[in-house]
Amino acid sequence: MIGSKKKDGQKTQVFVTGWLVMLLAVPAYAWLSQELLDQIDKNRADVAKIKDIVLNGDQKHQAFDRLAILGEKFTTRICGSQELEDSIDYIAEEMKKENIATVYFENVTALKWTRGKEFAEILTPLRRPMSIMSLGSSVGTNGTLTAEIVVVKSFDELKARQDVAGKIVVYNQVWQGYGTSNEYRTRGASEASLKGARGALVRSITDFSIYSPHTGQQDYYENITKIPVACITVEDAEMLQRYQDRNVSVTVSMTTEPVNHGEVITRNLVAEIPGNVLPDEVVIFGGHIDAWDVGTGSMDDGGGVMISWQALSVIKKLGLIPKRTLRVVLWTCEEFGLVGGEAYYNAHKEASDKVSLIMESDHGVFNPFGLHFNGSGLARAIMEEILKDLNDINTTRVLEGGGDSSDTGWWVDEKKVPGVELYSGNENYFYFHHSNGDTMTVLDKDQLDRATILWATAAYAVANLDGLLPRDGDYPTTSSMSTRPLSVPNAATAAMALLIAYQLMRRQQ
Numbered sequence: 001m002i003g004s005k006k007k008d009g010q011k012t013q014v015f016v017t018g019w020l021v022m023l024l025a026v027p028a029y030a031w032l033s034q035e036l037l038d039q040i041d042k043n044r045a046d047v048a049k050i051k052d053i054v055l056n057g058d059q060k061h062q063a064f065d066r067l068a069i070l071g072e073k074f075t076t077r078i079c080g081s082q083e084l085e086d087s088i089d090y091i092a093e094e095m096k097k098e099n100i101a102t103v104y105f106e107n108v109t110a111l112k113w114t115r116g117k118e119f120a121e122i123l124t125p126l127r128r129p130m131s132i133m134s135l136g137s138s139v140g141t142n143g144t145l146t147a148e149i150v151v152v153k154s155f156d157e158l159k160a161r162q163d164v165a166g167k168i169v170v171y172n173q174v175w176q177g178y179g180t181s182n183e184y185r186t187r188g189a190s191e192a193s194l195k196g197a198r199g200a201l202v203r204s205i206t207d208f209s210i211y212s213p214h215t216g217q218q219d220y221y222e223n224i225t226k227i228p229v230a231c232i233t234v235e236d237a238e239m240l241q242r243y244q245d246r247n248v249s250v251t252v253s254m255t256t257e258p259v260n261h262g263e264v265i266t267r268n269l270v271a272e273i274p275g276n277v278l279p280d281e282v283v284i285f286g287g288h289i290d291a292w293d294v295g296t297g298s299m300d301d302g303g304g305v306m307i308s309w310q311a312l313s314v315i316k317k318l319g320l321i322p323k324r325t326l327r328v329v330l331w332t333c334e335e336f337g338l339v340g341g342e343a344y345y346n347a348h349k350e351a352s353d354k355v356s357l358i359m360e361s362d363h364g365v366f367n368p369f370g371l372h373f374n375g376s377g378l379a380r381a382i383m384e385e386i387l388k389d390l391n392d393i394n395t396t397r398v399l400e401g402g403g404d405s406s407d408t409g410w411w412v413d414e415k416k417v418p419g420v421e422l423y424s425g426n427e428n429y430f431y432f433h434h435s436n437g438d439t440m441t442v443l444d445k446d447q448l449d450r451a452t453i454l455w456a457t458a459a460y461a462v463a464n465l466d467g468l469l470p471r472d473g474d475y476p477t478t479s480s481m482s483t484r485p486l487s488v489p490n491a492a493t494a495a496m497a498l499l500i501a502y503q504l505m506r507r508q509q
Contacts, residue, residue, distance in 0.1 A: 037385065042464070044389055046464075051393070066309070067298055067305075067448070070087060071439070076293040076294075077290050078113075079266065079336040091305075095313075102273070103269075103270070103272075105270070107266075108332055108333065108340050111137070111260065111263060113136055113137055113260050113261065114261065114293075116259060117257045120230070130252070133213040133215040134256045134258045135202070137336075144253050146252070147166065147168045149240060150170070153171075164196055166197075169188070171184045172240065172241045184203070187219070189228075192227060193225050194224065199227050199254060209234035266332045266340070269332075270327060270328070273321065275324040279324070281355075283325070283327065283462050284355060284359065285360070285455060286331060287303070287331070288333075288335070288341070292438075294434070295439050296440065300432075300433055300438055304422070307451045308359075308455060310455075311452055311455040315456055324356060324462075341409075345411060352411060352417055357420060359421070362407070366424040368395045368422060370454070371403070373399065373420055374404050375416075375469065383462075390454060395450055403421050
């Protein structure tokens, strides 16, 4: 036992025990076959070229500059709009100028909705304007709607109340993350209508606010009376809650003039660098080209669009041709129910066995750290090995899970195609999401460059493997495959463990 000085054997036990404890505390590292390592090693010179041209060459900050044009020339790329279609044409023409020969469109049927004028005001107990944004697909007020409000914090509270009919329901739900809180935006109008409400106002789905409303899509239940619905600021939702808590009656007027125009034709944009060995097998990567009609859509999802386009541009510029086809897809009308992503999946799902990897960035392109990954343990280990070449730009992490993004989830969840989503420092993403704050100001030139390198490296290296990313196989460890020497991090940690154990032994002498 540690602390004994009686016998040499006990000293040896101290040494061995300390060594084992420290070594076992080291995180597991993947051990890949030499064949796989050799395949990945063949890409290292090309990855170095990708890094150099983006960090030091004529592609430096091009992603940022192009994104500024996209967001500030085609500002309101809402589904069904002419600006969205113009932005698709613009990118296609720019790609052709870069001699990306395979550029084409796939038609998609979607619903067109326009916002129109909108304003709201507290009439009693004081006169005060409120900032609002109608939610996507909402009907209008057909004039001005004036009614007393009732504030609730949950659907359960709404269902329990008996004083809702004829009023405007205000949702002041607590922020519990986007997935949970978003239910009030998508279902709020329908649930309020079931209780006889005339309208609904929803606290914006954000964890921080500087009096900023956040829009988004909502969906009416079938066979329900459609009532107007808009989002309001966190500040106003909380103020209205306090009035109600003090038993003060509040009357609000709201005027909204959105229009549902029916079905229109929009397009997914597809661009490819064909593979030179297995052109019918592909690596797909992209983002969604549409955005809400507030802000400039630079963050959601201009950044994802741009690192995908830029990655393809860099690879084309360098004259790199992988074994498999690299395919960029810019999905349309994601904000109106994942329309473009679903249409693309339905059109191509029968070829899912030819897709080695599918990647989408739709959570903001901030300081990149690596990738979220869905797939087999063996495939994840391969991705980790590929990203080791990016240690100098700190984008080497591969997190298990979260690789099924908005337009790619069907591929990952139903067809088990390995999936990737960008892993970046997006903890403030919902500060700006679907608001007027979604502009170039929240993005950084150097971070976009590093994300471009990460995106290009992952896509190119996977496309250049001898085989598709494996959809089966556990994460390889020393117990399953032992053809790889101890990695440098493990070797250093093991040496430190030996040194500490030796020092512990000496203290016992």
